Amino acid sequence: MYRTHTCGELNISKLNETVSLAGWVQRVRNLGGMTFIDLRDRYGITQLAFNEEWDHALIEDARKLGREFVISITGKVIERSSKNANMSTGEIEIQVEKLEVLNVAKTPPFTIEDETDGGEELRMKYRYLDLRRNPVRENLLLRNRVNLEVRNYLSKLGFVDVETPFLIKSTPEGARDFVVPSRMNEGQFYALPQSPQTFKQLLMVGGIDKYFQIVKCFRDEDLRADRQPEFTQIDCEMSFVEREDILSTFEGLTKHLIKEITGNEVGEIPRMSYDEAMKKYGSDKPDIRFAMEFVELNETVKGQDFKVFDDAELVVGINGEGLAKYSRKQIDALINYVKRPQVGATGLVYCKYNEDGTLKSSVDKFYGPEQLEKWATAFGAKPGDLMLILAGPADKTRKALNDLRLHIAEEEGLRDPKVFAPLWVLDFPLLEWDEDTQRWYAMHHPFTAPYPKDLPLLETDPAAVRANAYDLVLNGNEIGGGSIRIHNKELQNKMFKFLGFSDEEAKAQFGFLMDAFEYGAPPHGGIAFGFDRLTAILGGKETIRDFIAFPKNNAGRDLMIDAPAALDQSQLAELSLDIRIAEKN
């Protein structure tokens, strides 16, 4: 037996007990005739004490230990002379009687401390060392807790975890699939699922009623920052439900998780239509931890010969509470920020509501005090506030103002990771027009049910058809989304046609689902949560990579195992495959 206790559990109540511990050497300190070692495992750190007078040979051995050596010791729990109140084990130390080196260690390429000197690449290559650091380990433990909470919560409600297959069929719709050549079925391929969407719908047709799964999904996309080719989804589906049933079920789950994991109580989750979200925040995933709602100013500002405003489709602004104190330099920085190509505004108009009640704008030439008073009224601004205004084409301007709003909130510390503000966004458009391919695409996916009463608009005004869909937004991130599904074969056929599928294509790709709909499909709907993102946000972070044990880099590579890699020619031959890079380049 290597240990009787972990390095996190001993305290003054165990005084004089003989114990064994095992772990990694965090630090060796020699102080006069004594040596102290911090021994670390997953559960904590315990101080080991060696004294020349107790055992000379033993302290010699202890002094030879290097960082990250793996040792097992036996000794007596004694009271520390200088206690450390910051550690649960800080009142005791172990008077070591026996020391065994279980493994030696080279000096690690970066320090195994909460703050490390290792860069991202190095930490990824030696991820197994990075995992020893408290913050990384804590992230994985948090993920584990969220996982278990989700399971137990949903299980109590009667949801059944059903595993859906990973080797499925490629569908050209949507993002690119990862594919898997089949050796037994020459020249044919499986695809890895982008989500278990069709399978969970088939489970509903199969009467499973309430399904969930925490499951890996795969998308072969060009990776943006903080996207992973494999990611995890909490996937759920219910039968005999309307939208309200789904919203209330998963509102319960969301509140439960926030409570259990972070200790925060959130009240009823507010709801907002997609149109309202775009109008008020310029985003379908607004961060509502803070206000700064958009104020539309067309009525207020036009007709004063200021061409920028007069010519603009939309003049819209936000009121920065208490920001009138911003210096010229700070305001210039905001102007530069909005002019960045990623943000895309041409300029920024501002108006300070000074503490003395006077108003001072960057367009005083065009707007006198009386006009500016009207602005202040429109914004609901008070002395000390700073009004910030953009103008231009509506969509683009809203997007830029959303960026500015989030930027200011970030700078002002309003995006507090310890505050949790979930929001339902509802009534998304069913369809999106794509200029490149000159066709309509499903905004969510082709199985999303339209609002029944919007259905006639499909012929006349497709853009106006709303989907019976919903997103759950948490702190400005979409953490979940779903919809009531089409469960009627005629409507599903109609939708495929509208999306440009020929009968043949629809049959080849989704024939099994349309067949299934002929045998008594119940009304159903569901939702899927991005588990990586949800966990990161509950952990007070926004980078999912830190919450994944073995993540890939932005080129889709695993730097630790050096994958992907070339295959043996014999493996390719077995799969009836040739590589032809030369021809492609």
Added chain:
Amino acid sequence: MYRTHTCGELNISKLNETVSLAGWVQRVRNLGGMTFIDLRDRYGITQLAFNEEWDHALIEDARKLGREFVISITGKVIERSSKNANMSTGEIEIQVEKLEVLNVAKTPPFTIEDETDGGEELRMKYRYLDLRRNPVRENLLLRNRVNLEVRNYLSKLGFVDVETPFLIKSTPEGARDFVVPSRMNEGQFYALPQSPQTFKQLLMVGGIDKYFQIVKCFRDEDLRADRQPEFTQIDCEMSFVEREDILSTFEGLTKHLIKEITGNEVGEIPRMSYDEAMKKYGSDKPDIRFAMEFVELNETVKGQDFKVFDDAELVVGINGEGLAKYSRKQIDALINYVKRPQVGATGLVYCKYNEDGTLKSSVDKFYGPEQLEKWATAFGAKPGDLMLILAGPADKTRKALNDLRLHIAEEEGLRDPKVFAPLWVLDFPLLEWDEDTQRWYAMHHPFTAPYPKDLPLLETDPAAVRANAYDLVLNGNEIGGGSIRIHNKELQNKMFKFLGFSDEEAKAQFGFLMDAFEYGAPPHGGIAFGFDRLTAILGGKETIRDFIAFPKNNAGRDLMIDAPAALDQSQLAELSLDIRIAEKN
């Protein structure tokens, strides 16, 4: 709202309440002026009653409903005139007041009943209909319960669920990998994991200490009956443990699962060495629900001029208790059984211990009563028993006798699926010699630790080196297996060399693991359970396919979605791939 209750929960306590139910029409019966419908959902069946006198239009609608139509009804809970004690809802029925057809259904291609008329292929193609049948649904619900029990049990012990990656690197060792071409890394491939073996070991190096995961694994093997290309494993690993720690931890889990899922209490799980298992049962996964242990007879039977026995390396038999009653025909059937090519014996000698105390063998020419008495003593046979004896090369004969033992047990009903007899098999050989490739292979995998004291034998007698490995056998099926791992770089290197890896190959394939071993790897070991098989056995069955929601057939095809399938040429081009079936054929 489609329903206020499910079809499984209403009973006499709800009398006179107005309720809504939704589900599938199982059956429509017209009896005089009444119509009765069995309405089915996942939770049960509730009888709906319609009466011409209550509502004429409504009963007309009800009579038009076909099997598997999806309906929602509202009505009053009333007492049944003829009660059905076999159903929880058998005392009541619903006096229907409102009926809505939610979806129509074509006549299903097979009956949705416990016993169906649908063949395997048809049921796979319409799996979503098969899932509506009670036995199939019950299997999935059982699987879900086992999953949750495992998680909660291990979580309470401090095991952490960590997700390991699916897109990893191909290793030529062992079974064939499924591979995934990378578009972003041209000409390179990921592989799908056959198990998270190396990753869980890296988690131990990373200090995670106690890991588990219920995870899909993939093997591109030619499929034998009841193998699946994708299967699920309960994968576990622990640090700072010796074999005993692992055995006791997972003995606890096994007993807990058998108790919770089947209600059976099993005592301490017996242990047996591999050598003993082979000697006593001719199998490394003996079914110990019944005795019929092998009795070796070389000493007893040789030297009586019966050439078959005299020339044989091994003469070995089993005693069939109470089987002396077997007729000549039954015994001939056993003789034919052992002569089948799959069993491979050349003949079967038997000896009846008649109820009157006389002994009658098939080789009376060679063995007189006194000799046969010796046989009976060796077997511990009693009047009424039947001794069955095979002779030939040791390994082959043991294998054949194992087949015979299981065959007789099957016929005699000794393999009771409601009885659970787990067994640890220990001390496996570390290595297996392969005649074809003229090299040694790791019997488990190259990371398995040898018994330290057997290590010197690696040079002199590799076949005698025992592995620190263990299998958990349940009712004659290997349901789990694992080992203490090598955690020392030198030993791991030595093992790779012994297995014929060049330094380069070892580095290319497992360099990251050997690197990791240089930075302080703790002693560790683990186990993995076949989740599909475990669930099937706990469910009293041996066919894993019935416990998988969407299984593949023996050609690795999903008959429902018709996968795998050909890819578009454009998809292949993006992946820099060509198919060349012609050249291969």
